[in-house]
Amino acid sequence: MKKNLVIIGAGMASGRLLEHLTDAQGADWDVTLFNAEPRGNYNRIMLSPVLSGDKTYDEIVTHDDDWYAERGVTCRFGERVTGIDRAAKIVRAPNGDVAYDKLVLGTGSDPFIIPLPGHDLDGVIAYRDLEDTEKMMGMGAGKRVVVIGGGLLGLEAAAGMAARGADVTVVHIMGHLMERQLDEAAGYLLKTSLEGKGISIRLLANSQAILGENGHVRALQLDTGEELPCDLLVMAVGIRPSVALAKEAGLAVGRGVHVDDQLVTSDADVLAVGECVEHDGAVFGLVAPLYDQAKVAAQTLMGEDASFVQKSLSTKLKVTGCDLFSAGDFAEGEGREDIVFRDPSRGVYKRLVIKDNVVVGAVMYGDTADGNWFFGLIKDKTDISDMRETLIFGPAFQGGSPADPLSAVAALPLDAEICGCNGICKGTIVDAITAGSTELGAVRATTKASASCGTCTGLVEQLLEVTLGDEYAAPENAAICGCTDLSHEDVRRLIKTKELKSQPAVWQELGWTTPNGCHVCRPAVNFYLLADWPVEYQDDPQSRFINERKHANIQKDGTFSVVPRMWGGITNANELRAIADAADKYNVPTVKVTGGQRIDLLGVKGEDLPAMWADLNRAGLVSGHAYSKGLRTVKTCVGTDHCRFGTQDSTGLGIKLERALWGSWTPHKVKLGVSGCPRNCAEATCKDVGIVCVDSGYQIGVGGAAGMDLKEIERLCEVETEQEAMDVVIAFTQLYRENAKYLDRMYKWIAKVGLDWAKERVVDDLEERAALVERFELSQSIYRRDPWADEAKKAQQKYTPLADLTLEAAE
Amino acid sequence: MNWLDIGAVDDIPLRGARIVKTKVGCVAVFRTAEAEIFAASNTCPHKGGPLAEGIVHGQKVTCPLHNWVFDLNTGEAQGADEGRIATYPVRIDDGRILLDATDLMAQRAA
Ligand code: SRM
Ligand SMILES: Cc1cc2nc3c(=O)[nH]c(=O)nc-3n(C[C@H](O)[C@H](O)[C@H](O)COP(=O)(O)OP(=O)(O)OC[C@H]3O[C@@H](n4cnc5c(N)ncnc54)[C@H](O)[C@@H]3O)c2cc1C
Ligand code: SF4
Ligand code: FES
Numbered sequence: 072m073k074k075n076l077v078i079i080g081a082g083m084a085s086g087r088l089l090e091h092l093t094d095a096q097g098a099d100w101d102v103t104l105f106n107a108e109p110r111g112n113y114n115r116i117m118l119s120p121v122l123s124g125d126k127t128y129d130e131i132v133t134h135d136d137d138w139y140a141e142r143g144v145t146c147r148f149g150e151r152v153t154g155i156d157r158a159a160k161i162v163r164a165p166n167g168d169v170a171y172d173k174l175v176l177g178t179g180s181d182p183f184i185i186p187l188p189g190h191d192l193d194g195v196i197a198y199r200d201l202e203d204t205e206k207m208m209g210m211g212a213g214k215r216v217v218v219i220g221g222g223l224l225g226l227e228a229a230a231g232m233a234a235r236g237a238d239v240t241v242v243h244i245m246g247h248l249m250e251r252q253l254d255e256a257a258g259y260l261l262k263t264s265l266e267g268k269g270i271s272i273r274l275l276a277n278s279q280a281i282l283g284e285n286g287h288v289r290a291l292q293l294d295t296g297e298e299l300p301c302d303l304l305v306m307a308v309g310i311r312p313s314v315a316l317a318k319e320a321g322l323a324v325g326r327g328v329h330v331d332d333q334l335v336t337s338d339a340d341v342l343a344v345g346e347c348v349e350h351d352g353a354v355f356g357l358v359a360p361l362y363d364q365a366k367v368a369a370q371t372l373m374g375e376d377a378s379f380v381q382k383s384l385s386t387k388l389k390v391t392g393c394d395l396f397s398a399g400d401f402a403e404g405e406g407r408e409d410i411v412f413r414d415p416s417r418g419v420y421k422r423l424v425i426k427d428n429v430v431v432g433a434v435m436y437g438d439t440a441d442g443n444w445f446f447g448l449i450k451d452k453t454d455i456s457d458m459r460e461t462l463i464f465g466p467a468f469q470g471g472s473p474a475d476p477l478s479a480v481a482a483l484p485l486d487a488e489i490c491g492c493n494g495i496c497k498g499t500i501v502d503a504i505t506a507g508s509t510e511l512g513a514v515r516a517t518t519k520a521s522a523s524c525g526t527c528t529g530l531v532e533q534l535l536e537v538t539l540g541d542e543y544a545a546p547e548n549a550a551i552c553g554c555t556d557l558s559h560e561d562v563r564r565l566i567k568t569k570e571l572k573s574q575p576a577v578w579q580e581l582g583w584t585t586p587n588g589c590h591v592c593r594p595a596v597n598f599y600l601l602a603d604w605p606v607e608y609q610d611d612p613q614s615r616f617i618n619e620r621k622h623a624n625i626q627k628d629g630t631f632s633v634v635p636r637m638w639g640g641i642t643n644a645n646e647l648r649a650i651a652d653a654a655d656k657y658n659v660p661t662v663k664v665t666g667g668q669r670i671d672l673l674g675v676k677g678e679d680l681p682a683m684w685a686d687l688n689r690a691g692l693v694s695g696h697a698y699s700k701g702l703r704t705v706k707t708c709v710g711t712d713h714c715r716f717g718t719q720d721s722t723g724l725g726i727k728l729e730r731a732l733w734g735s736w737t738p739h740k741v742k743l744g745v746s747g748c749p750r751n752c753a754e755a756t757c758k759d760v761g762i763v764c765v766d767s768g769y770q771i772g773v774g775g776a777a778g779m780d781l782k783e784i785e786r787l788c789e790v791e792t793e794q795e796a797m798d799v800v801i802a803f804t805q806l807y808r809e810n811a812k813y814l815d816r817m818y819k820w821i822a823k824v825g826l827d828w829a830k831e832r833v834v835d836d837l838e839e840r841a842a843l844v845e846r847f848e849l850s851q852s853i854y855r856r857d858p859w860a861d862e863a864k865k866a867q868q869k870y871t872p873l874a875d876l877t878l879e880a881a882e
Numbered sequence: 883m884n885w886l887d888i889g890a891v892d893d894i895p896l897r898g899a900r901i902v903k904t905k906v907g908c909v910a911v912f913r914t915a916e917a918e919i920f921a922a923s924n925t926c927p928h929k930g931g932p933l934a935e936g937i938v939h940g941q942k943v944t945c946p947l948h949n950w951v952f953d954l955n956t957g958e959a960q961g962a963d964e965g966r967i968a969t970y971p972v973r974i975d976d977g978r979i980l981l982d983a984t985d986l987m988a989q990r991a992a
Contacts, residue, residue, distance in 0.1 A: 173934050245916075246896065250916045251916065251917070254915065308888045355985070406956075407941065407955065409940065459907070476921040572920065585939070585940055586940055587897065587939055587940065588939055589937075589939045589942075589944070589951075590936070590939055590944035590949065590951070591939060592939035593939060612895070612898075613895055613897040613898050613937070614895065614897075616937065616946065616980065617935035617936065617937075620935075621935070625932075625935060625946055625947070626927070627947065628930070629930070629931070630931040631937075632900070675934075765937075868893065869895065869898070869900070870902075871889055872900065872901045872902060872903050872908070873889045873893060873894065873911055873979075874886075874888040874889055874899035874902045874903070874904070875903040876886065876888075876902060876903060876904040876905070876983060876986060876987065877903050877904060877905050
């Protein structure tokens, strides 16, 4: 007699199992196949081509009615199994129960729906089955869609609907797309390319609520209050093994249904395959291992000996219309090394992760031709020590004598393009070199290669080296650091002209050789980006020196000093009392009056900072930025308020300037002084900006210093009114912010550009002055705020230890 | 091995670090990439700088006091500087950071 086999779920795993089982000779089963979806097995992973219109549903059906009929499978499609009675060995279903000898669970996964208010509105869907796909296919021109989730599924959904003309916005909580599979540089390129298809991408965006109208979705609201209107909202934020049925039936269930190596659950007559299972602690989300499971489960049912073994999984990914490849593993692990190659002109990025002379991961964007070759190296664990230097150039460069890193350049054909901007190929450059252009400047002058954006400078230099050999003397290195060949000036210029608005954009477009910079370039690039794109760019604390990250000065013993602002050096009893109280409460060992007319509390423990700031905030005291490359102090004298010689209100002007400029980030620190008369008690003549008040108005000087160099200010101009004085100082500061090299004090920058150049813009050209002031104000609309108040409120955790194992020991 | 759950990966900012207090001094836990964690002594062998406060780049950290750079894989100081920091095994499991506390709890109270 035939035995009864019941299968719950007609998915990719159970479909494969059925093939194995019915292909086999003498298979002796009466099979009943249930599926909640009103159809049989189809290739779920091809839903995206259906969505984008590249395929039809019929083309992705794997098993049609004839197939089931031929193999005698009883189909119960569109019927969701409601229960399993293991004692009676019966499966309960709406149109009648079915008895089984063996049962297979293949229920797959349930998409995770974030329980946001409004998640149950009409028009809020996941991306899992044909129904979802069909709803998305209804979104064409004139329709607006929001997709939550910038992972593979979310982007496939977005790309598909965008291809149909819908107006699509992707909302992603992380800092870059597909963060599990891609690094930031590839994520940046992917974002750029999706934006090129008209999809708008919102990173670091937190969803707060789904808003509806008449029971139908109307918009997604972010935690900033912003509303993104939509006709359809797709949530693609992850999946959970579908275990409800198994759990209710009393089977052993963890994250998924527990199975052994034979795919048998805790009940010997029940097997499980696919995404619903948990095997040896792992759950699954891609089809490759599920096919292995299906085969083993079929063998188990046929009484054969077989075991399922988890393979170290390499995934290959592809997002519709984007040339993207990612394989292997980037997560966890020690002893790893990166090889990075970027060709900004072609939008190419390649990164290999090497461990113990074996490639363990590869990310490629823009040129994925060698993807499979690298995938092979990963799978075969090939020892790559012999080809390390040229590995990244792919199989074409292997073999021969690859030990020399220059051989890759040497191996390029003469018609290979080197300079994308000017269309100059290798042959032209080599000809110029042999004709006598033996250094970079000469090559630039004769061929124009690397004379525009400059990103191919490295390649041109290598050509010089290859062609001239020992005769070539490398130029003095004006590069920012070892991560790039570009100078600060070049990077600043390119950030503006190429409109680079994120660090990954800079790393990629300017050809950084490291994955994410170093302690030298990161702070500089972070500053350049926020100075040029105050609104678009988000400041990155992790690219700042500890003082600017923790808003206090680190001391030699790892404690910190705290300097509250005293506007223009003016304080009062209330503030002083708060400072005294804080000194007591937090056991501050040293209280010192600084050289900048304020009080320094030295020796504060890092974890006490937020609480101390909150206390100081309550008395109205804010950060003095004694730690920042930004406005430090505005030193003033008593001026007309009290002094018999005072000509103008120097204290008042000082306070106004400090209130206008505080919080702004600058290339180096900025200190101001305002003296009420030429006696100059505020030492204004050795500050970055010094104002000396006179009867007729204000003498404004710039470029003073009294640190490692002693410099007297140079006169910028004289103005009559306080407002003019403010405008000139603000405009000059903005000019400095927009143009100076990171870590050049004002006097060093002036020495480079010339005081006259600055005067033309700030003093003579009133329109330019007004524009500079306006740009400064735009930036200050974001940065003129007290970091202490912000940090005390929301960032407490970064000041405390992650864990305390000393307590653990006490049990 | 004595794997202790010390917190979530997301508790550490990307390219940042937090410390874990232990009987044998502070351990710095670095997050070098979305899902990549290293643990090492927090104390710079030069003059005791707190390494968790340094700038994290690639799989390295720069000491905040005088810019020594350490490779987090080996703990070795890079370039011309000579010195080494102790490193400790860590792994990530389902978004949680597990630290091998075998060496850190050596002086566990009786
Ligand atoms: C606290 C203070 C000394 C004091 O006890 O008075 C001070 C303390 C430090 N100064 Fe200063 N400077 C202080 C006023 C000055 C002054 C005088 C002034 O501002 O009127 C100068 C000379 C004027 C000038 O800047 O031109 C001064 C020139 C420097 C320099 C040299 C800058 C230069 O470009 O040459 C540095 C080094 C640097 O910035 O790279 C420096 C750096 C430092 C640092 C931040 C060193 C560091 O990086 O850790 C010191 C922090 C100590 C700590 O642990 O808190 N400090 N420093 C003063 C704080 C003023 C304030 O209220 O914010
Ligand atoms: C759009 C999309 C693209 C994908 N792309 C890829 C890719 O490129 N590469 C890759 O490897 N993977 C991809 N995947 C993942 C892959 O599709 C899944 O890993 C695979 O389908 C899982 O197979 P399964 O048999 O476990 O479950 P499923 O294929 O989900 O099948 C489970 C079936 O069980 C049914 N069911 C559940 N409960 C019951 C019940 N109580 N009664 C009756 N029936 C029930 C469900 O309706 C469903 O039809 C993609 C997934 C999606 C949604
Ligand atoms: S003068 Fe030197 S020692 Fe004194 S506070 Fe300034 S930096 Fe420190
Ligand atoms: S203490 Fe770390 S470099 Fe000096």
